[in-house]
Each structure stands twice: as C-alpha cells, then as structure tokens.
Amino acid sequence: MQDIKNMTIDELENLVLSLGEDRYKATQIARWVYQYGATSFDGMTNLSKRLREKLSRLCYVSVLSPVKKIDSKDGTRKYLFSLEDNNPIESVLISETDHLTLCISTQVGCAFGCKFCLTGIGGFSRNLNTAEIINQICCVKDSLPNDRRISNIVLMGMGEPLANYKNILKALHVLTDPNALQFSTRKITLSTAGLVPEIKRLGKDIRVNLAVSLNAAKDSTRDYLMPINKKYPLDALLRACREFPLPHRKRITFEYILIKGINDSVHDAKRLASILKGMRCKINLIPFNEHPASEFRRPNDKVIKMFQRTLISSSYTSTIRTTKGSDILAACGQLGYSYLDS
Numbered sequence: 001m002q003d004i005k006n007m008t009i010d011e012l013e014n015l016v017l018s019l020g021e022d023r024y025k026a027t028q029i030a031r032w033v034y035q036y037g038a039t040s041f042d043g044m045t046n047l048s049k050r051l052r053e054k055l056s057r058l059c060y061v062s063v064l065s066p067v068k069k070i071d072s073k074d075g076t077r078k079y080l081f082s083l084e085d086n087n088p089i090e091s092v093l094i095s096e097t098d099h100l101t102l103c104i105s106t107q108v109g110c111a112f113g114c115k116f117c118l119t120g121i122g123g124f125s126r127n128l129n130t131a132e133i134i135n136q137i138c139c140v141k142d143s144l145p146n147d148r149r150i151s152n153i154v155l156m157g158m159g160e161p162l163a164n165y166k167n168i169l170k171a172l173h174v175l176t177d178p179n180a181l182q183f184s185t186r187k188i189t190l191s192t193a194g195l196v197p198e199i200k201r202l203g204k205d206i207r208v209n210l211a212v213s214l215n216a217a218k219d220s221t222r223d224y225l226m227p228i229n230k231k232y233p234l235d236a237l238l239r240a241c242r243e244f245p246l247p248h249r250k251r252i253t254f255e256y257i258l259i260k261g262i263n264d265s266v267h268d269a270k271r272l273a274s275i276l277k278g279m280r281c282k283i284n285l286i287p288f289n290e291h292p293a294s295e296f297r298r299p300n301d302k303v304i305k306m307f308q309r310t311l312i313s314s315s316y317t318s319t320i321r322t323t324k325g326s327d328i329l330a331a332c333g334q335l336g337y338s339y340l341d342s
Helices: 009-018 024-035 049-058 130-143 161-176 196-205 219-225 234-243 266-275 301-313
Strands: 066-071 077-082 088-095 100-103 107-109 124-127 150-155 188-192 209-213 252-258 281-287 317-320
Touching (some): 009 024, 124 161, 130 150, 130 161, 161 188, 209 234, 252 301, 281 301, 301 317
Parallel strands (some): 252 281
Antiparallel strands (some): 066 077, 077 088, 088 100
C-alpha cells in the first residue's frame, strides 16, 4: 500500500485521476491530511463513499508518535521517535520570544563524519522517506495548543539533507504547498555540509534559505573537521554559493562552529572575511556545544566576541547563536546521544 504522505500534491492528483476521479479531489485529501490531521479516509466526509473505499484499498495515512519527549530548562523540547523499522531519529522544538522553530532530521545517523558532530558517531543507517520527514512536523504541530504554531522549519537535525535529495525536495514541496502544510519558503532553512552538485540543483528546483556549515577558512582545517571538504574543497563550495540564486534582500548563512584552539583565532576570522569577500551572506557563529564523545572545547566568551568583532569590522553581519537545549543534548551537533547511550 502507498503512504499518502510519500506523495506530492501532483502525485496525489495523478492517483485520483487514475481512479477516474476529478483532479480537485487531491486538494481535498491533502487538506484533510495536512490541515485537519486526518489519519484515515473514513472521516473525509466531502469525498464520496466509493472514493474513500478505493483509497482505503490502495493507500494509508502514516503517523509518527514520539516514544519520548525531553524538556530543557530553557523551553527547548526534544522529541525521540522510533520509525517503523525501529530506527531512531530526533527532532527539536526551539521556543523563541515570538516564534517556534522546529529542527527536523532527514537521515537515520549520518555518513559524513564531521569531527564536532555527535550524530555521525553512530554511523549511517538510511535515508528518511518523504513521509518520515513530514511526519516530524505533523506530530509536533498537532501536539501544540491552539494558540501556538510552528513558524520556522530548519533542516538541521540528524543527517545531511542534500544527501537525501529526492525525498527532501518532495518534502519541501509538501511543506510549501498552500493545500498542504502552507509554510512560506522564507521560513524554511536547509543546512548542508557542502555537497556542491546538490547545492546547484537546489537553487534551480526550489527557493528556500540556504545555510552552509563552513567551520574553517582554509582547506587543511576544514579537511580535518569535515571530510567532505576533500571531495568539495572551499574553492568549489564557495563558487557554488556565489552562483546560488538569491531573492532580493536574501543572503546565504554561513555557520561557523568555534572550537577552542582549532579555528577560533583572530587570524582565522580575518581569513574567513577574506574568502567571503563580495558575497551576500551573514555569518552565524556557534560556540562548540560540548558533548561526552568529544575532546573539543568551547572557546571562552572573550575569544568568541573578538572573533565576532573582527568580522563586523570587515562589514559582515555576524551573530552568535544562543545555545538552546544543551542540558538535554538537543543543541547543534548533539543529536543522537540519547540513543547511543541507551
């Protein structure tokens, strides 16, 4: 049987047409599933009984329920999910002053082995399918009280989104479809370790915010921290970023994890300013979130502020990310430990 949530609206239209039904029935089904939270076809009362019976024989509506929810003292909530094959993933709901951001996963584990990231320690199991990506959002959305809603989606959880390109693209279309989850492309950010061919494809296929996990301003350091750099070194990556189509007033975000004694010197900051010269970008500095599996350490606040001031003096917008959820291992680079430790 087919999972309705593995289909884009166009694919759903093809299904209803193949059943001899009018195209608009796909819109009705999508609204039931994504806007009203329907989990079966029985309650879709504006569909004929005959169509509901046909759909029930061919399809189902998947759901994802957390096996555990862990709350941080700062209001962050981590959701631990077990998939149908018992593989684990995690998602994180981040509470800001005026909005909620949901960080979702796109793979079970990660194959890229970045030295600062806990997720890759457990290795890579498989890609998430489209429904498994979307269901993280559906589950959290449906669990919130009526006066709270998710406003931002970030694909920054477990895995490398662009290594699961087909499924994340389908998920993004469902996320942004006005008859499905209705998110604005301006409120969706995809973070990548730097898969150059897929960055180029993404810019042609859909417009969402791009964040690049950079973390070093020279190849030798980035080779050490991020093995993907040996395949797509800085020159190739930054060329793809310069060519990435940006809407008016939009910028690429470069994420830079500051690690004590590795990439946190003023010289590193000046080199970073140099290699990004002329690019429409902002730089998000992320002090390393320490975890039990790493000997890396967070720089002290003085070093972090000096790094930021160096970038600002070169006319870059540079922010320091406020750490959220570190007490429950839900901060950047910490996902996956809950399962590794169990």
